[in-house]
Amino acid sequence: xxxxxxxxxxxxxxxxxxxxxxxxxxxxxxxxxxxxxxxxxxxxxxxxxxxxxxxxxxxxxxxxxxxxxxxxxxxxxxxxxxxxxxxxxxxxxxxxxxxxxxxxxxxxxxxxxxxx
Amino acid sequence: xxxxxxxxxxxxxxxxxxxxxxxxxxxxxxxxxxxxxxxxxxxxxxxxxxxxxxxxxxxxxxxxxxxxxxxxxxxxxxxxxxxxxxxxxxxxxxxxxxxxxxxxxxxxxxxxxxxxxxxxxxxxxxxxxxxxxxxxxxxxxxxxxxxxxxxxxxxxxxxxxxxxxxxxxxxxxxxxxxxxxxxxxxxxxxxxxxxxxxxxxxxxxxxxxxxxxxxxxxxxxxxxxxxxxxxxxxxxxxxxxxxxxxxxxxxxxxxxxxxxxxxxxxxxxxxxxxxxxxxxxxxxxxxxxxxxxxxxxxxxxxxxxxxxxxxxxxxxxxxxxxxxxxxxxxxxxxxxxxxxxxxxxxxxxxxxxxxxxxxxxxxxxxxxxxxxxxxxxxxxxxxxxxxxxxxxxxxxxxxxxxxxxxxxxxxxxxxxxxxxxxxxxxxxxxxxxxxxxxxxxxxxxxxxxxxxxxxxxxxxxxxxxxxxxxxxxxxxxxxxxxxxxxxxxxxxxxxxxxxxxxxxxxxxxxxxxxxxxxxxxxxxxxxxxxxxxxxxxxxxxxxxxxxxxxxxxxxxxxxxxxxxxxxxxxxxxxxxxxxx
Numbered sequence: 144x145x146x147x148x149x150x151x152x153x154x155x156x157x158x159x160x161x162x163x164x165x166x167x168x169x170x171x172x173x174x175x176x177x178x179x180x181x182x183x184x185x186x187x188x189x190x191x192x193x194x195x196x197x198x199x200x201x202x203x204x205x206x207x208x209x210x211x212x213x214x215x216x217x218x219x220x221x222x223x224x225x226x227x228x229x230x231x232x233x234x235x236x237x238x239x240x241x242x243x244x245x246x247x248x249x250x251x252x253x254x255x256x257x258x259x
Numbered sequence: 260x261x262x263x264x265x266x267x268x269x270x271x272x273x274x275x276x277x278x279x280x281x282x283x284x285x286x287x288x289x290x291x292x293x294x295x296x297x298x299x300x301x302x303x304x305x306x307x308x309x310x311x312x313x314x315x316x317x318x319x320x321x322x323x324x325x326x327x328x329x330x331x332x333x334x335x336x337x338x339x340x341x342x343x344x345x346x347x348x349x350x351x352x353x354x355x356x357x358x359x360x361x362x363x364x365x366x367x368x369x370x371x372x373x374x375x376x377x378x379x380x381x382x383x384x385x386x387x388x389x390x391x392x393x394x395x396x397x398x399x400x401x402x403x404x405x406x407x408x409x410x411x412x413x414x415x416x417x418x419x420x421x422x423x424x425x426x427x428x429x430x431x432x433x434x435x436x437x438x439x440x441x442x443x444x445x446x447x448x449x450x451x452x453x454x455x456x457x458x459x460x461x462x463x464x465x466x467x468x469x470x471x472x473x474x475x476x477x478x479x480x481x482x483x484x485x486x487x488x489x490x491x492x493x494x495x496x497x498x499x500x501x502x503x504x505x506x507x508x509x510x511x512x513x514x515x516x517x518x519x520x521x522x523x524x525x526x527x528x529x530x531x532x533x534x535x536x537x538x539x540x541x542x543x544x545x546x547x548x549x550x551x552x553x554x555x556x557x558x559x560x561x562x563x564x565x566x567x568x569x570x571x572x573x574x575x576x577x578x579x580x581x582x583x584x585x586x587x588x589x590x591x592x593x594x595x596x597x598x599x600x601x602x603x604x605x606x607x608x609x610x611x612x613x614x615x616x617x618x619x620x621x622x623x624x625x626x627x628x629x630x631x632x633x634x635x636x637x638x639x640x641x642x643x644x645x646x647x648x649x650x651x652x653x654x655x656x657x658x659x660x661x662x663x664x665x666x667x668x669x670x671x672x673x674x675x676x677x678x679x680x681x682x683x684x685x686x687x688x689x690x691x692x693x694x695x696x697x698x699x700x701x702x703x704x705x706x707x708x709x710x711x712x713x714x715x716x717x718x719x720x721x722x723x724x725x726x727x728x729x730x731x732x733x734x735x736x737x738x739x740x741x742x743x744x745x746x747x748x749x750x751x752x753x754x755x756x757x758x759x760x761x762x763x764x765x766x767x768x769x770x771x772x773x774x775x776x777x778x779x780x781x782x783x784x785x786x787x788x789x790x791x792x793x794x795x796x797x798x799x800x801x802x803x804x805x806x807x808x809x810x811x812x813x814x815x816x817x818x819x820x821x822x823x824x825x826x827x828x829x830x831x832x833x834x835x836x837x838x839x
Contacts, residue, residue, distance in 0.1 A: 152382060173445075
């Protein structure tokens, strides 16, 4: 990687800011991992690549709702972005099937929290 | 594709079943209106609002209704869903919300990707500082922001930086104190794991401001993931030219190294931390001289906490004035708390200063798990104290908590209900400090140990009436004579529980009674023969087979074998076990 200059930093910021796409984020901080996020992450990664689904799976930090870990945030075009909590591998597969493929939200696992 | 989404949750009942019933009623109505292809209705597990009956949120309108009755459903469908109009009388004002500055990127970016951080405006604050601001201008900006140290003591950050900058020396250092060790507190860990670059950026800005060319991350070894992510963040920053020689093409050079803490709580104290980095035994030394004058290897050193540093890029980018708008007169910005204990939604919360404890515990935390009333909230960890229920409406800031005999501390917040014994709590925290005392100064080493012995005596029912004044006397001596913050504050949990719950101490001493039934040595379990149905559930559940007898003659508890675990008390459906 070439060292950044102020201009290049600015460019990179603008370029990266605009990148949008279907995305699944799995909370992979200590709290999430302790609750089983590693397994959820692996299942999602594996299934997405196996079925060639148009979504990328990424790690993220702790959102703060440790009581609801493992947390999975899903941003898919045409569906409101939501955060699923207490996700296990089974629910993770359901999320892929319903949310990502059929564009329908999954019942009983959505956690919304009121943050500005 | 759906044009509207309806989130639905019955927040009044704890059972999912209620939400299911409401859901089917609503969905039937949607079908009657033939809207099932345009509207999707979703049962939500948690909508962030508690005890407000049926809550309905409609997207993309972002309309939130609470305390909705089933007869309102048709109105909602006709008005809000069909015509996108708001029904004023059902509208719910969102409760006191969290405000995220420190946790702005936590959970929003991949912590292992520097480009994700840059996408969110990362390192733009550094660019602004290096290109447009003199170190004095940065200090001025920090002064305007009113940011105070988030490690616990609340020392103004700008002043610390100014003092360190003022001293002339050929070498200066900055240190990020990530030796978070309070029981129940993990705010810093989450920031390091969720948004490591924000702390790295904050540290680089601090270094530029005071004129340091070397910096250290002091992280406790118990945080392996945090260490891994900080290590990765630092190496990425080097790769992108944000660390090392001529950062961003300017003439500013700065290097960071990581040092691991080996598990001593006292190393969170700044002079002990410095000794530890120098390779010496981690014990504090008297101040002054302060580290800003004589710190690491006797050079001027600025030590800042993780959360403090994570605030810095935000202040630079958003402006000190915007930051100073948040909070109270003396405490600006937000504070991250690790909300734990008997609270329903344990986790991290970031709230503006000046919010009340009640709002944090009830509106964000959802109240207690057990539904029992709150007895007190512990803040500030082993250096802090308890805030009893009647003071929960106090706005949270450094001064207010101090007035109540507690401290802001690093951000641990433990909710306690009626089942928590205050003598037991005091014993736990003091025990922690006694374990962690480095032993260098006598007031802390001996005072702590003796106080703990007195507390143990009280908890075991052998307390004397003079014990309370003895505790106060030793506590006073420790506060006045200990060398460092650990010893000076170790007695705080005892003093604060004594201040608000002295009657509980007296009950332990005079009546040999623990109202929370926590102090096992004061408890006795007996079977009330009149109520006993001889079902033998307790007999089977007793882990030490202390309950003997037969269905014909009845049962009794053998006092000598009984370990007072309380299992029989919990399992008896007929309330036939007496606990006294």
